[in-house]
Amino acid sequence: MPLPFSRGFRGRRPAPGTADRLPPGQYETRDFPELSAGPTPRVSLAAWTFTLRGADGASAVWTWAEFQALPRDHVTTDLHCVTKWSKFDTVWEGVAIDTLLAAAADRGVRPSPFALAMCDGGYTTNVPLADLTGGKAWVAFGYDNAPLDPEHGGPARLLVPHLYFWKSAKWVRQLRLLARDEAGFWEVNGYHMRGDPWREQRYTGDP
Ligand SMILES: Nc1nc2c(c(=O)[nH]1)N[C@H]1C(S)=C(S)[C@@H](COP(=O)(O)O)O[C@H]1N2
Ligand SMILES: [Mo]
Numbered sequence: 001m002p003l004p005f006s007r008g009f010r011g012r013r014p015a016p017g018t019a020d021r022l023p024p025g026q027y028e029t030r031d032f033p034e035l036s037a038g039p040t041p042r043v044s045l046a047a048w049t050f051t052l053r054g055a056d057g058a059s060a061v062w063t064w065a066e067f068q069a070l071p072r073d074h075v076t077t078d079l080h081c082v083t084k085w086s087k088f089d090t091v092w093e094g095v096a097i098d099t100l101l102a103a104a105a106d107r108g109v110r111p112s113p114f115a116l117a118m119c120d121g122g123y124t125t126n127v128p129l130a131d132l133t134g135g136k137a138w139v140a141f142g143y144d145n146a147p148l149d150p151e152h153g154g155p156a157r158l159l160v161p162h163l164y165f166w167k168s169a170k171w172v173r174q175l176r177l178l179a180r181d182e183a184g185f186w187e188v189n190g191y192h193m194r195g196d197p198w199r200e201q202r203y204t205g206d207p
Pocket of ligand 1: 123151
């Protein structure tokens, strides 16, 4: 896991009124650190597609234009990285996974208990489907009222803010639904299969 950039002198004591928003072991940062396991992949919007694939192989595929035509949400949320920075009140725009699942049902894609996000550049991460549904997760393409920067996952990234931020896969292109949980990039390397920051599920073997 890359080290956090913690620019400036911001201490590790939470600002007044924010302590209850800080999961155990976290500190607040105002920066937006960039953490990538490799170079930033570039894909043209003309070539970009998003695929939601069921466990039986049935798939729904959206082009960028089709994706943009889906109902979108505006989300303000806190982020928690396993390297211990948290960032409050980030502003996003994206399509809820609930919306994608509903649209994909017409194309024969059925829910399964687990999901694996696949990205340009080869990064993967696994998330239980229950953590992606119920208005808790999005494929986000807007940040701070602007298109999402490539460094932060543009054109589109997974946003699962109630789990550690490594689950929010940048440059996501496919969500693969699975009958059995399959470890992704960090999970294979000792990180937790679920990653709930409030339970401090950082590493394999944490409760
Ligand atoms: N494709 C991809 N997604 C990724 C990563 C990555 O290396 N590649 N890093 C993860 C980690 S560990 C974190 S903390 C966040 C960082 O997102 P940011 O660079 O926008 O802060 O992205 C997550 N998603
Ligand atoms: Mo991270």
